[in-house]
Amino acid sequence: MKKMKRKFILAIDQSTSGTKAALVDNKGDIIISRSMEHKQYYPRPSWVEHDPEEIYGNVKKLIKELIKVKDMEQDDIQALSITNQRETILLWDRETSKPVYNAIVWQCRRSQEICREIIDDGLEKTISKKTGLKVDPYFSATKIKWVLDNIDAAKSLSGSGRLAIGTIDSWLVWKLTGGKVHATDHTNASRTMLYDISDLKWDKELLDIFGVDLDSLPVIKSSDSIFGMTSREELFGLEIPITGIIGDSQAALFGQRCFSPGMVKATYGTGTSILLNTGKKMVKSEKGIVSAIAWVLNEEPEYAVEGIIHSTGDTIKWLRDNLGIIKDYGQIDSMLEGLEDKEKVYLVPAFVGLGFPYWDMEARGMITGLSRSTDRRHILKAALEAVGYQVKDALEFIRSETGINIKELRSDGGLTNNEFTMQFQADLLGLPVYRSDIKELSLMGAVYISGLSSGIWENKKAIEEIGARGRYFKPSSENLHIKEKYLGWKRSVKKVINQ
Numbered sequence: 001m002k003k004m005k006r007k008f009i010l011a012i013d014q015s016t017s018g019t020k021a022a023l024v025d026n027k028g029d030i031i032i033s034r035s036m037e038h039k040q041y042y043p044r045p046s047w048v049e050h051d052p053e054e055i056y057g058n059v060k061k062l063i064k065e066l067i068k069v070k071d072m073e074q075d076d077i078q079a080l081s082i083t084n085q086r087e088t089i090l091l092w093d094r095e096t097s098k099p100v101y102n103a104i105v106w107q108c109r110r111s112q113e114i115c116r117e118i119i120d121d122g123l124e125k126t127i128s129k130k131t132g133l134k135v136d137p138y139f140s141a142t143k144i145k146w147v148l149d150n151i152d153a154a155k156s157l158s159g160s161g162r163l164a165i166g167t168i169d170s171w172l173v174w175k176l177t178g179g180k181v182h183a184t185d186h187t188n189a190s191r192t193m194l195y196d197i198s199d200l201k202w203d204k205e206l207l208d209i210f211g212v213d214l215d216s217l218p219v220i221k222s223s224d225s226i227f228g229m230t231s232r233e234e235l236f237g238l239e240i241p242i243t244g245i246i247g248d249s250q251a252a253l254f255g256q257r258c259f260s261p262g263m264v265k266a267t268y269g270t271g272t273s274i275l276l277n278t279g280k281k282m283v284k285s286e287k288g289i290v291s292a293i294a295w296v297l298n299e300e301p302e303y304a305v306e307g308i309i310h311s312t313g314d315t316i317k318w319l320r321d322n323l324g325i326i327k328d329y330g331q332i333d334s335m336l337e338g339l340e341d342k343e344k345v346y347l348v349p350a351f352v353g354l355g356f357p358y359w360d361m362e363a364r365g366m367i368t369g370l371s372r373s374t375d376r377r378h379i380l381k382a383a384l385e386a387v388g389y390q391v392k393d394a395l396e397f398i399r400s401e402t403g404i405n406i407k408e409l410r411s412d413g414g415l416t417n418n419e420f421t422m423q424f425q426a427d428l429l430g431l432p433v434y435r436s437d438i439k440e441l442s443l444m445g446a447v448y449i450s451g452l453s454s455g456i457w458e459n460k461k462a463i464e465e466i467g468a469r470g471r472y473f474k475p476s477s478e479n480l481h482i483k484e485k486y487l488g489w490k491r492s493v494k495k496v497i498n499q
Contacts (some may be wrong), residue, residue, distance in 0.1 A: 090102070
């Protein structure tokens with residue numbers, strides 16, 4: 001009997017700090033992966049940019065390396081999937097495929113004044129009702145307006161039919177198809193503040209508010225659609241269907257197999273996105289909950305609520321790069337070993353304002369509780385604890401607003417590698433925290449959707465049967481002062497908000 005040839009999905013995970021490419025087989029195993037970082041640009045305080053050409057160049061280099069190492073041919077690869085940083089936005093010229101400006105990253109706060117003007121004009125309620133989002137520089141629309149208002153190349157192309165606007169997924173699709181396809185999926189579109197979350201389409205009133213032409217925006221498709229075929233000229237002679245496009249946080253929710261209402265995950269990346277599946281029901285709140293598209297498959301939407309924390313992993317990166325408190329992440333556990341819990345140091349990492357549930361774009365970071373005996377280890381510990389505190393803040397608010405009883409938290413992302421952070425999180429929440437052994441859950445979420453589209457897996461049940469691998473961190477009875485510590489955090493946050 002002839003053995004069936006193994007099929008692969010080529011997966012791209014384009015994140016805030018870098019890009020990963022992987023080959024995943026039909027058993028759901030990552031056969032090989034490679035990654036590259038890209039440069040972060042900070043032209044002014046609180047401004048963050050990426051070079052779109054560098055990002056695409058890295059994508060091509062990584063794909064070329066995977067194909068070369070595994071000696072891949074056209075028939076070996078079933079599809080190409082993409083997951084990406086979501087709210088980061090860029091504009092480019094359709095004729096030249098050249099960006100008119102760097103990509104403006106989701107962390108960037110340059111559009112604060114635009115947000116204030118929108119709020120002062122009384123438009124916040126309209127925008128929130130249609131989009132499920134808060135008026136905040138985090139989301140794409142005010143960044144787009146800033147480029148249209150300030151960059152001459154964008155002004156000259158606007159209204160000509162040549163200007164293209166898109167999130168990173170649509171930029172990659174455009175480039176990979178040789179400029180033939182300008183498309184995105186619903187999860188990415190829903191983060192722009194130009195998309196009606198109920199009608200599942202770009203909204204004319206929102207486009208008018210932000211001065212955006214409809215013809216400059218991508219076509220919106222279900223995540224399991226065929227978005228187009230890769231260009232042979234762009235992808236080393238390979239013509240592969242692109243399917244399985246989904247924003248990174250929603251991809252992680254799918255990768256964690258949070259397919260049922262009430263299941264919740266936290267992705268501990270540069271920031272942290274907490275998503276709770278609400279199924280077919282869309283939950284809206286005027287108190288700050290972000291309503292979200294979980295995914296749209298076969299034109300059928302499922303919803304979630306989201307808590308967005310701006311700085312978690314980025315806080316630890318700041319300790320490394322700006323303060324030199326650590327040289328590499330591998331030092332963390334050894335530095336904290338034997339450290340007594342006597343200092344009451346808190347670090348509130350409001351480097352770019354505070355996100356959910358506070359939504360204070362004016363807030364700035366603060367360290368409180370310093371004494372003469374405080375050393376770098378206490379600041380490191382405070383930074384790690386701040387991750388747990390912020391996640392608790394978000395989950396408490398989500399629970400109070402939705403009435404959903406959360407039974408466990410599923411976690412993923414780079415910071416989950418740190419034992420102290422995960423155990424502290426479980427103690428603080430009083431809930432089990434599940435850490436998947438699969439580190440690339442956003443990537444796997446996109447792969448699973450691509451596999452559903454291309455027939456590798458028949459349905460979600462088949463994906464569940466692949467088998468999960470991970471560890472539970474259970475609340476410890478030894479952390480007796482956890483409630484007192486949390487109250488100290490809340491006092492520190494109040495100081496940041498009122499400064």
